[in-house]
Amino acid sequence: MSSDTIFALGTGAGRTAIAVIRLSGPGVRAVLSEFAGSTPEPRMARLVELCDPRDGETLDRGLTIFFPAPHSATGEDYAEFHVHGGRAVVDGVLAALSRRPGLRSAEPGEFARRGFANGKLDLSQAEALADLVDAQTEAQRRQALRIAGGALRRRVEAWRAALIEALALVEAELDFSDEGDVSVFSADRLEALLQPVLSEIRAALEDAPASERMRDGFLVMILGAPNAGKSTLLNALARRDLAIVSPTPGTTRDMIEAHLDLGGLPVTFVDTAGLREAEDEIEKIGVDRVVERVGTADLVLWLSEKGEDPSLDALGNIDLLRVWSKCDLHQSAQGWLGICATSGLGLDSLLNEIADRAGARLGDGASALLIRERHRRAAEDAGKMIAAALAPEKDLEFVADDLRSAGRSLGRIVGSVDVEDVLDAVFSHFCIGK
Structure with a gap:
């Protein structure tokens, strides 16, 4: 992940009432001082004259807002310029920013990717943000907003917590069964932990095809x-x-x-x-x-x-x-x-x-969880491993391995493990400035 300070237009191109230009990175405070005269109080909008540091020419009168790290959308120092949305104003501010040493234009999805890297959102939430931008109907908006709000992340965390507890139970039996203060292993306790997780995963998989189709829409051929x-x-x-x-x-x-x-x-x-x-x-x-x-x-x-x-x-x-x-x-x-x-x-x-x-x-998007093929495949893998762990009379060494594999599969959904190969593909589909 680059440590550059980046900027981009965060609102639509073209003539608008207000345009928002976003900045993120270690040089944000210096940029604010050079363009706006000083760094404003955190999370307080301040009306200023934005000036080109090269010659002091006024670019526009607008608002500046500053969010210091780590309490920002990206987890870095972050700021916004709210300027008039005329093409000449926006082009002038962007051109002045591009001339400033140490600043560069953001790549597609780079703001969201920095937020992901700094723990502000997980991978499923980042994907849902892209879906929210692309949403054309109420049901698509509802589904994307649900996942962007962390519904899938919370469910996956609950599943993984149960797997960790089950794994601890198995490994305690494997490593400390001869210790007097360790509880006797119970297969019933293991099943009580894993069976609800398996049932919930299977229920989510049943709804997954509808949730995936919601993103593309219902196709009617005449x-x-x-x-x-x-x-x-x-x-x-x-x-x-x-x-x-x-x-x-x-x-x-x-x-x-x-x-x-x-x-x-x-x-x-x-x-x-x-x-x-x-x-x-x-x-x-x-x-x-x-x-x-x-x-x-x-x-x-x-x-x-x-x-x-x-x-x-x-x-x-x-x-x-x-x-x-x-x-x-x-x-x-x-x-x-x-x-x-x-x-x-x-x-x-x-x-x-x-x-x-x-x-x-x-469906209506209100109960969606696994909204992408990537989510569904990871959940299928986790379900198979949990089912394998519940097989009767299975050696506990193999049960532990199944549970670790299931945990890794769930981790891929939210981006906590083994996702470097999908990050570029996910964030490249974002618009610039998101």
Whole structure:
């Protein structure tokens, strides 16, 4: 971890009312003295003239706030400049900072990484901060905020505490069983410590697929024969013209996406090429891409204006909703949901049905724990080791080894052990200034 003093714009680029420029590192106090005249009282906002140390030119009038180490977001000396958000003001302050010896622009995620290195947040919380920045819906926000607030960290700490107690019980028997003041080993006590942990891990693993999907959203593919009304439906759902609508079959050649918020849940609709024997090479490529991607869908809307059932083998066990399009022209049959995308007839019922299915698949984010594949794999490894430790009549030396392995697996979730290989990947996805 670098000991440089870093700076970055912490708010969005472009014209804003207020822009926040963040600084962190051992040179923060000196920078504050040079740019603002002095170091303000800790955690007190002070209105100052920010001046360029090179020539004393006033850059802006704004607020400075100082947070001394270790009581800051990064665990280092940390400060913020709150300036007017005009492009010229922000560029002027950043340019002056970049000219100051000993200062450099922060890398993506470097503020959060320093906070992690200094114990201000664990790895799961750092990941959740990135998810919070990317959240587009209420459920995504709720899930990310829960993990960023330490829900997973607290649960993992409780699990590890039980493992440590169980390991102490086993090792006391192995090393001090001949001592008179050491309690007699009890297999029942060991099971009482480990079984609740194993049950909680398995319960969290059952919910993990939904929590992982929440980050990416619920994928709905709109399939059907040419001219079944797929593009018209996508435009109606998105409330804008995303796809070209034409009576000419084969107009849609590539997949077009619309990202919607349905009751706080992220749902992506994908318009696709009409399924038929392609008449040219380009249309054939479009149909092949549909067949290739359909296996990733959470739900397929099969559109038909005459009630033809799908014949696509790739659908397999994918959740299917039959939609009778153009129900203003032809009455829908039983088992079909009738809509008319041009008039809006039946669209509310369709969206409610999709929202219900998305909710059943994704949950609401309020109880999420294992929200990433990395979390799930580590928890699976820990669960396997705990189950192995509970095997009947197992030698205690092997039980102890299983418990140590389980503890290391849980430690990887929060970043306390064996995570150097994932740190660069995690923090590189952050925006600069976070």
